[in-house]
Amino acid sequence: MEGRSMVSMPVRMCLDVQLPRGPRSTGATNVEQSTTQNDTEPQESSNNIHKDEWLVAIENHVDDTTDKSQIQRIPSLLREKQSNNCYDPHVVSIGPYHYGKPQLDTFEKLKIPIAQKFIRACGNQVSLEQLYDEVAKMGKIALEYYEEGSIEVKDDEAFNRMMFLDACFVVHFMSINSYGIDKLDPLLPWICYFAFVQRDLFLLENQIPLLLLKVLIKFRCENEGEKTKLIQNFLDQKVTIMPPEKNSSLMLSRNILHKRWDAVFRKKRNRN
Structure with a gap:
């Protein structure tokens, strides 16, 4: 103005x-x-x-934009055009944008036993404390991936814990898609909700940075081929909560995520 x-x-x-x-x-x-x-x-x-x-201000302007992919909020214009149900999670929150909503509390309580299950699946190669420290030291970098001014973090430790539990949840759910689910899995009683979980994990506002997932995936998978397959299988899932014509925003989210992750792996292959 x-x-x-x-x-x-x-x-x-x-x-x-x-x-x-x-x-x-x-x-x-x-x-x-x-x-x-x-x-x-x-x-x-x-x-x-x-x-x-005014002219000096233009000459001295510092461009603070970044080429880093960011996890942005849905523009208010889109929310006004459609119901918030198109953009908000139904059962599980991932990341800070929808964290703490009462209607998502059931699955929030499942994240600790799921984290425990994930650590055990990693075997003896890493302890719980080591794995948490690996994620926590990425906390400040992870925060930069969220739209500036969209969240207020007063407690870095609380933010790191949220990131850790959410990353464990996402990678564990990805593992179920590739390896199946056993009878002791904390998610087994909620298997009828898997389609809703799947849908929530593809929402634009319901994401965590890929770098956090990669920290955990390297301990869960034995080689690069297995890591790529884990992610690819997850991205290739078909979301069937709503008919395709009513699910365009969800399919758009999945396509964006697919392109981002594909670009990351393509760069890595080129370096090798």
Whole structure:
């Protein structure tokens, strides 16, 4: 708004100093002209200062945009056009945008036993503390992936714990898709909700940075081929909660995630 106001200022100034048309006495005209000229001088000087400051601000502008992929919020315009049910999770929150919502509390309580199950699946190669520390040291980097000003983190430790539990949940769910589910799995009693979980994990606002998942995946999978297959199988899932014509936003989310992850692995293959 400031920039737009400054651009239009010279136009307003020009209109203000124009003399009204119509007959008048010579004396009045001379006085008015003299007064107008005197009044115009400081206005023009002020206008020049403002314009100079505005131009300097443009020259000195620092572009704070980044080429890093970000997990952004859904624009309010889209939320106004469609029901929030299209964009909000139904059963599980991943990341900070929907964390703490009461309707998602059931699956939030499952994240600790799921994290325990995931650690055991990793075998003896890593302890719980080591795995958490690996994720926690990425906490500040992970925070930068979320849209600036969209969340307020007052407790770094609480943010890291949320990221750890959510990452364990996502990778564990991906593993179920590839390896199946056993009778001791904490998610087994909720297997009828798997389609809803699957749907929630593809929502744009319900994501965590890929770098956190990669930290956990490297301990869960034995080789690069197995890691790639784990992710590919997950991305190839078909979301069947709603008919395709009513599920366009969800399919768009899946396609975006697929392209992002594919780009990451393509860069890695090129480096090798």
